[in-house]
Amino acid sequence: MPSARSGRPSPLSRNLAAKIASIPMILTALVVFVGGTAWTVLYSFTDSKLLPRLRFVGLEQYERLWAAPRWLVAVENLAVYGALSLVFSLVVGFLLAALLDQKIRFEDAFRTIFLYPFALSFIVTGLVWQWVLNPDFGLQGIVRSLGWESFSFDPLYNPDIVIYGILIAGLWQGTGLVMCLMLAGLRGIDEDIWKAARVDGIPTWKTYLLIVIPMMRPVFVTTLVLIASGIVRLYDLVVAQTSGGPGIASEVPAKYVYDYMFLAQNLGQGFAASTMMLLTVAIIVVPWAYLEFGGRRRV
Amino acid sequence: MSNVGALNAAAASFDAVARDAVGPRGARPRKTFSRRNVFLYGALALAALYYLLPLYVMVVTSLKGMPEIRLGNIFSPPVEITFEPWAKAWATACTGLNCDGLSRGFWNSVRITVPSVIASIAVASVNGYALANWRFKGADTFFTILIVGAFIPYQVMIYPLVIVLREIGLYGSLWGLVIVHSIFGMPILTLLFRNYFASVPEELFKAARVDGAGFWGIYFKIMMPMSLPIFVVAVIIQVTGIWNDFLFGVIYTRPESYPMTVQLNNIVNTTMGVKEYNVNMAATILTGLVPLVIYFLSGKLFVRGIAAGAVKG
Numbered sequence: 001m002p003s004a005r006s007g008r009p010s011p012l013s014r015n016l017a018a019k020i021a022s023i024p025m026i027l028t029a030l031v032v033f034v035g036g037t038a039w040t041v042l043y044s045f046t047d048s049k050l051l052p053r054l055r056f057v058g059l060e061q062y063e064r065l066w067a068a069p070r071w072l073v074a075v076e077n078l079a080v081y082g083a084l085s086l087v088f089s090l091v092v093g094f095l096l097a098a099l100l101d102q103k104i105r106f107e108d109a110f111r112t113i114f115l116y117p118f119a120l121s122f123i124v125t126g127l128v129w130q131w132v133l134n135p136d137f138g139l140q141g142i143v144r145s146l147g148w149e150s151f152s153f154d155p156l157y158n159p160d161i162v163i164y165g166i167l168i169a170g171l172w173q174g175t176g177l178v179m180c181l182m183l184a185g186l187r188g189i190d191e192d193i194w195k196a197a198r199v200d201g202i203p204t205w206k207t208y209l210l211i212v213i214p215m216m217r218p219v220f221v222t223t224l225v226l227i228a229s230g231i232v233r234l235y236d237l238v239v240a241q242t243s244g245g246p247g248i249a250s251e252v253p254a255k256y257v258y259d260y261m262f263l264a265q266n267l268g269q270g271f272a273a274s275t276m277m278l279l280t281v282a283i284i285v286v287p288w289a290y291l292e293f294g295g296r297r298r299v
Numbered sequence: 300m301s302n303v304g305a306l307n308a309a310a311a312s313f314d315a316v317a318r319d320a321v322g323p324r325g326a327r328p329r330k331t332f333s334r335r336n337v338f339l340y341g342a343l344a345l346a347a348l349y350y351l352l353p354l355y356v357m358v359v360t361s362l363k364g365m366p367e368i369r370l371g372n373i374f375s376p377p378v379e380i381t382f383e384p385w386a387k388a389w390a391t392a393c394t395g396l397n398c399d400g401l402s403r404g405f406w407n408s409v410r411i412t413v414p415s416v417i418a419s420i421a422v423a424s425v426n427g428y429a430l431a432n433w434r435f436k437g438a439d440t441f442f443t444i445l446i447v448g449a450f451i452p453y454q455v456m457i458y459p460l461v462i463v464l465r466e467i468g469l470y471g472s473l474w475g476l477v478i479v480h481s482i483f484g485m486p487i488l489t490l491l492f493r494n495y496f497a498s499v500p501e502e503l504f505k506a507a508r509v510d511g512a513g514f515w516g517i518y519f520k521i522m523m524p525m526s527l528p529i530f531v532v533a534v535i536i537q538v539t540g541i542w543n544d545f546l547f548g549v550i551y552t553r554p555e556s557y558p559m560t561v562q563l564n565n566i567v568n569t570t571m572g573v574k575e576y577n578v579n580m581a582a583t584i585l586t587g588l589v590p591l592v593i594y595f596l597s598g599k600l601f602v603r604g605i606a607a608g609a610v611k612g
Contacts, residue, residue: 017514018433022441025426025489028482029441033448036459052462099343112595113347115602116354119594121543123560124587127567128353131360131576132373142372172353180602229450236545240564257454262550267458274454285450 037278044271052267061272071273074251077163081170081252082231088171089227090220093178098208100179101186111183115176122173126240129169130156156242159249166241166250173237174230178223185219186212221288228284232277253277361385361581368576384575388582394565395554401582404562408542408589410473411558415480416537420530423485427492428518432504442489449486457550464551476551480541488533495529496522532604535597539590559586 047057065071096114100107117125132138135154143151155165189212197207213220235254242250253273261270356373361384363377390400397403429435430442460479461470469475499522507517523530548558557565563586567579594601 015433015435018429018435018438021425021514022429022435022438024422024481025429025445025485026441028485029444029448031463032456032460032482033444033451036456037451039459040455052458096343096346099339099346102339104339104343110343110347111602112598113350116591116594117350119539119590119601120587121545121560121590123543123545123564124583127563127579127583128357130567131580132353132356134373134576137368137373137576142374145372172350176350225450232452233454236560239545240568243568254452254454258546258550261458270454270458274452277452278455281450281452285447289447 040271041275041278044268044275046268046271048267048271050265050267057268061268062276065269065272065276068269070248070251071253071256073248074253074256077250078231078234078252080163081167081234082228084164084167085170085174085231086224086227088167089175089178090223092171092175093223094182094213096175096179097182097186100183111180114179117173118176120173122236123240125169125173126166126237126242129165129172130241133165133168157246159246162242162246162250166238169241170234170237174227178227181219181223181226182216185216188219189215221292225285225288229281232281232284357580357584361388361577361584363577365573365575365577384577384581385585387575388566388578388585392566392578392582394562394569401559401562401566401585404557404559405585407552407556407562408559410556411476411480411548411552412538412541414473415477415484415541416534418477419481419484419488419537420533422481423488423533424492424523424526424530425518426485426489427494428496428522429514430489430493431496431499432517432522433514442493445486445489453483453546457546461550470551471553473552473556476547479547479551480537480544483547484537484540487536491529491533491536492526495526499525528600531597532600535593535601536604539593542589 043052043054044061045056045058046053047055047060100110104110133140133154133156135141135157140151140153143153155161155168193211193215194207197211202211233254234252235258238244238250238252238255244251244255253276257270257274257277260266260273352374359376360368360373362380362382363371364379364381364383367378388400389402389405391398392400430438460482464470464475464478469478503521503525504517507521512520542558543560544558545560545564548561552558563582566582597604
């Protein structure tokens with residue numbers, strides 16, 4: 001029987017069962033996460049078309065990528081969606097959590113309502129909002145039928161604002177989660193702090209702004225990283241709601257990657273685009289990981 | 300069809316809650332109608348409206364006939380309730396050449412979800428157990444890679460995985476997809492289990508060791524029975540996550556075994572013929588029903604699951 005700490009057999013057979021049991025984890029970490037990532041980055045410098053092949057062309061794929069109007073639209077969309085989604089998720093999520101934290105009645109019911117969209121898939125979310133935003137029967141049609149004939153709000157058919165239509169759906173699905181995290185953060189704040197602020201006569205909004213929010217920094221940072229890494233993956237929602245349309249107005253990077261890898265059979269472009277996605281995530285995650293973990297170790 | 304009734308009832312009761320909340324008239328001792336309360340409940344009710352409206356529209360639309368949809372607006376309740384769209388969505392809606400409705404996708408999703416949930420949880424719980432109780436040299440390095448890997452966009456790893464699966468002959472098969480779900484579920488679940496097992500008192504582990512129990516003995520006889528809540532949380536995370544998956548389903552399976560989300564998207568977004576909005580909405584509800592039912596049944600555990608998933612160890 002393999003054993004952990006009893007006796008001193010050879011180093012390899014120590015903890016043998018644990019090592020064998022960890023083989024799936026080791027394979028996943030090394031082959032898929034490290035190997036797969038390195039493979040994709042490496043092949044992004046080749047001219048792979050239908051099949052991957054190692055004929056290096058330097059940065060040609062990247063030059064082509066950044067010259068492609070579709071990619072530029074995708075990046076711009078992601079930037080707009082990402083910035084607005086971050087701000088609105090945090091603000092709305094925090095406000096909802098703060099409202100729920102006022103010792104109100106029906107708290108559970110409200111929380112259930114705010115969070116249920118999070119259980120639904122992006123496909124379902126996208127299709128529902130496609131219907132709600134339908135220009136003939138949906139919101140626009142209703143406002144018009146109420147007498148405001150010139151009212152116009154058809155994000156899904158107007159290239160200029162289509163990304164906001166997707167944003168509305170994305171926020172509907174995701175703010176519940178942010179609210180939940182924020183509520184947990186608010187509940188973690190010591191009651192005495194509220195009492196002290198009240199004794200000092202500080203108004204509630206000021207207590208939130210100057211005392212509570214700074215104290216919740218870790219929650220905000222975690223939420224931020226979570227939302228941000230989710231935003232980069234934005235794909236299903238767009239596929240379901242607009243399929244990237246009208247035209248290419250609502251393309252996003254993840255869709256660009258999929259389309260080039262599996263539909264256009266231009267693997268090199270797909271690899272280059274996905275490497276750019278990786279770079280984006282690295283720019284977000286590395287400083288955070290450094291601050292959170294690197295910093296703590298040094299102190 | 301009892302599910303439909305239940306969903307309607309749920310929607311109705313939420314409406315009732317939202318209405319009540321506008322003017323709280325319960326037994327609060329003082330200042331029930333203070334400005335603060337009106338503002339507070341007013342804001343909450345307004346927010347609740349935004350979250351409930353799409354669900355209401357879905358249900359209402361799916362119960363109308365097409366003529367009624369063309370005449371009315373999406374918010375008006377159905378004049379004549381019909382369940383035909385539901386029947387059509389389930390049994391006869393077309394995707395490409397197949398006209399057997401969403402039922403095919405539903406059973407595909409069941410066939411994908413059940414083994415994927417079992418496999419991913421089995422692997423991750425053993426990982427977490429080894430990491431918490433049987434640390435070996437280098438284990439933490441692999442774990443760190445795993446956690447960092449959770450942030451890598453899937454798009455970076457999907458093609459190498461296609462190659463790996465093709466090499467071992469599983470590309471396009473159900474088991475290939477099971478492996479994919481196990482791999483991408485691993486970081487978060489391993490973290491979940493590791494943290495939970497680490498909180499189990501060490502004396503228990505030591506006592507079992509003294510009694511001669513080994514790696515698997517302790518896992519099956521002590522850790523597993525003691526950790527049922529965390530297994531339930533993991534099941535909730537995985538069932539909703541895998542059921543809702545679209546990307547892996549579309550990449551790693553063949554059209555005849557597409558999961559429900561992929562088939563739903565194909566049904567709704569194929570542009571052939573006249574769009575049947577009521578059938579589309581019925582199909583959409585049907586696809587969302589499984590995670591919704593899990594959500595409403597599991598209540599606080601669901602919240603705990605996502606909190607566990609969100610807060611790092």
